[in-house]
Amino acid sequence: MNYLELSPNTTHEPCKHIKIIEQPRQRGFRFRYGCEGPTHGGVQGASSEKNKKTFPAVEICNYTGPARVVVQCVTVDDPPLLHVHSLVGKQCENGMCVVGVSGPDMTVSFPNLGILHVPRRSVVDILEERLVQGWRREHCKELQHRDPTDRERDRLHRAAQQCARALDLTVVRLMFTVYLPDNNGNFVQALQPAVSSPIYDSKAPNASSLKIVRMDRTSGSAAGGEEVFLLCDKVQKDDIQVRFYQENDDGTCWEAFGKFGPTDVHRQYAIVFKTPRYFDPYITQPTSVFVHLRRRSDGETSEAKPFIYFPQKTGKERSHRKRKNPDTAEHDRSRVSNGHLQGYYCSIPDFTYTPAVTGD
DNA sequence: CGGGAATGTAT
DNA sequence: CATACATTCCC
Numbered sequence: 001m002n003y004l005e006l007s008p009n010t011t012h013e014p015c016k017h018i019k020i021i022e023q024p025r026q027r028g029f030r031f032r033y034g035c036e037g038p039t040h041g042g043v044q045g046a047s048s049e050k051n052k053k054t055f056p057a058v059e060i061c062n063y064t065g066p067a068r069v070v071v072q073c074v075t076v077d078d079p080p081l082l083h084v085h086s087l088v089g090k091q092c093e094n095g096m097c098v099v100g101v102s103g104p105d106m107t108v109s110f111p112n113l114g115i116l117h118v119p120r121r122s123v124v125d126i127l128e129e130r131l132v133q134g135w136r137r138e139h140c141k142e143l144q145h146r147d148p149t150d151r152e153r154d155r156l157h158r159a160a161q162q163c164a165r166a167l168d169l170t171v172v173r174l175m176f177t178v179y180l181p182d183n184n185g186n187f188v189q190a191l192q193p194a195v196s197s198p199i200y201d202s203k204a205p206n207a208s209s210l211k212i213v214r215m216d217r218t219s220g221s222a223a224g225g226e227e228v229f230l231l232c233d234k235v236q237k238d239d240i241q242v243r244f245y246q247e248n249d250d251g252t253c254w255e256a257f258g259k260f261g262p263t264d265v266h267r268q269y270a271i272v273f274k275t276p277r278y279f280d281p282y283i284t285q286p287t288s289v290f291v292h293l294r295r296r297s298d299g300e301t302s303e304a305k306p307f308i309y310f311p312q313k314t315g316k317e318r319s320h321r322k323r324k325n326p327d328t329a330e331h332d333r334s335r336v337s338n339g340h341l342q343g344y345y346c347s348i349p350d351f352t353y354t355p356a357v358t359g360d
Numbered sequence: 361c362g363g364g365a366a367t368g369t370a371t
Numbered sequence: 372c373a374t375a376c377a378t379t380c381c382c
Contacts, residue, residue, distance in 0.1 A: 030362085035379055041361050119378070205376065236375085268375075366380070371373100 014062040018069070018178040018194045021107060022046065022057040027300075028209055031085060031117035031172075031201040038088045042113040043174075043199060057109040058176045058194065064103040068179040068187040071097040071110060073172040076198050083172050084126045088114040115172060117201070123167060128160035170204035173197065208234050210293040210302035219308035222287070224277030228258065229270065232293060232302075237265035239296050242273050244307060246289040254279050254289075278309040286310050 045054030086095025242258030
């Protein structure tokens with residue numbers, strides 16, 4: 001094998017290029033409609049934290065001096081296409097953000113990139129306008145006709161409709177292009193652009209961040225089958241699951257899913273499900289696991305909440321309880337697990353139900 | 361800024 | 372009518 005062919009260019013001057021040193025955050029940012037005004041802040045960086053905010057940033061490598069960086073919204077398609085959404089905020093104009101640098105620091109941070117959400121109804125018009133512009137550029141030298149004929153116009157219109165169908169309004173990427181000055185000082189020399197990872201609109205139903213707000217119980221029997229009311233941020237009833245899991249020391253992981261159907265998801269904000277059985281229903285000690293929400297389609301998860309599995313009721317306890325009034329069974333059970341009343345059952349083994357004693 | 365809520369539209 | 376998504380409004 002010829003190793004030289006695998007590592008070309010090593011003796012040449014390092015190539016000038018633009019590198020993304022801080023990716024945009026992929027989730028949690030909301031695209032804004034024009035009617036909402038431009039003052040809602042920009043996309044943060046992937047490693048941003050509440051007290052240490054970061055923003056998308058690039059570095060121009062192997063070059064020091066004047067340059068201009070242009071940022072635009074593009075699609076997630078393989079050759080990226082210009083998106084109908086545009087950038088708004090400081091230094092943004094015509095839907096793009098333009099920043100000049102002069103060195104010696106050749107890094108640029110973009111703290112104010114807002115993403116303008118174009119209404120669906122405007123998409124075709126925008127795309128068609130772009131196609132017409134492109135058509136004009138192609139035909140600008142032919143003096144015969146400066147405008148497309150009706151038939152050509154119709155063709156462009158259909159093409160625009162076609163593109164509109166394929167265009168996902170819920171996700172964009174940032175494309176950074178650096179322009180270096182030519183001999184006359186005009187910034188016309190573009191280097192190969194860098195394209196960021198995707199940014200998903202937090203308002204999109206299928207991309208909103210998942211969150212468990214509260215549960216009516218955070219523990220249950222190892223036998224499972226117990227009903228839990230869980231309140232959550234907006235979910236889609238056919239694309240959501242409640243996942244119980246436990247990561248073991250050896251790297252293996254137990255998982256099981258809360259049982260519910262689409263109609264158990266109430267108005268997108270609550271889920272009523274039955275707990276799954278723990279893999280070992282015969283545990284003798286309380287066992288901690290986690291619960292979180294998971295979206296089937298993209299595997300996204302919420303933060304986890306702790307959940308404790310308790311040992312199943314023994315056969316003895318079950319038959320014992322069987323003789324008791326079912327209405328008071330739950331009360332009795334909570335007393336058992338309640339510190340100072342721990343010995344309640346044990347000290348009165350042959351206790352039988354009497355309203356005068358157990359009534360609260 | 362960053363959110364929730366209200367309103368409009370499509371199934 | 373009910374539900375969910377899209378858009379707008381507003382604290």
